[in-house]
Amino acid sequence: MEIKRLDLGHLYVTAHPWPVHGYVILHEQLGVVLVDTGCGGPDEVLRYFKVVNRTVADALGDHGLAPVDVTMVINTHLHFDHCGQNPAFAHAPLMVQRSEHERILRERDEVTDWIEASGMRFELLDGTTDLAADLRIVASAGHTSGHQSVVATTAAGTELFIGDAAYTRAVWASDGLRRLPEGQAADIDAWRGTLANLKALAPARVHFCHDG
Secondary structure (H helix, E strand, O other): OEEEEEEEEEEEEOOEEEEEEEEEEEEOOOEEEEEOOOOOOOHHHHHHOOOEEOOHHHHHHOOOOOHHHEEEEEOOOOOHHHHOOHHHHOOOOEEEEHHHHHHHHHHOOHHHHHHHHHOOOEEEEOOOEEEEOOEEEEEOOOOOOOOEEEEEEEOOEEEEEOOOOOOOHHHHHOOOOOOOOOOOOOOHHHHHHHHHHHHOOOOOEEEOOOOO
């Protein structure tokens, strides 16, 4: 198994630039697994966050890959900066928690409308899902009610792809009690539980979407 980080541009949160990363997992059985697809969606959302986008095709090209090579997409959640380039992967299953899909239908906003208009068809999961003996998806509610993370077992040990379960290394290192960055947790109690559960896995590496 090999892991490649994708540079998908950046956006601005409270006037500070935040990088946007996706990850490719080159898996012997599953093929090219992509975790999160970067920014996309309604123009008003992209303008609000001052998105400086990079296409997922260009990011994959850095590693000698193309969208057509991707065999599976895992969206950690359905915010515009994590599922925004899903339309490039109409040929691949889009894996998301059922509770996350229900959330966007319940909360309905312009991103929901865009997702529906884009014709995305999701494969809905219910909690922990084993994709292979060394790769699984785990529910990690808190940032959103249906957030999920990816757990890989590699030669380095356990590796986590945590989406927005923790924006940055500093948030990951916190005890879950101090003041959090804007938007980190829709449900702070669920978020604290998730952070504790992920840390209990004693990961050798944690892969962040919004840290350098």
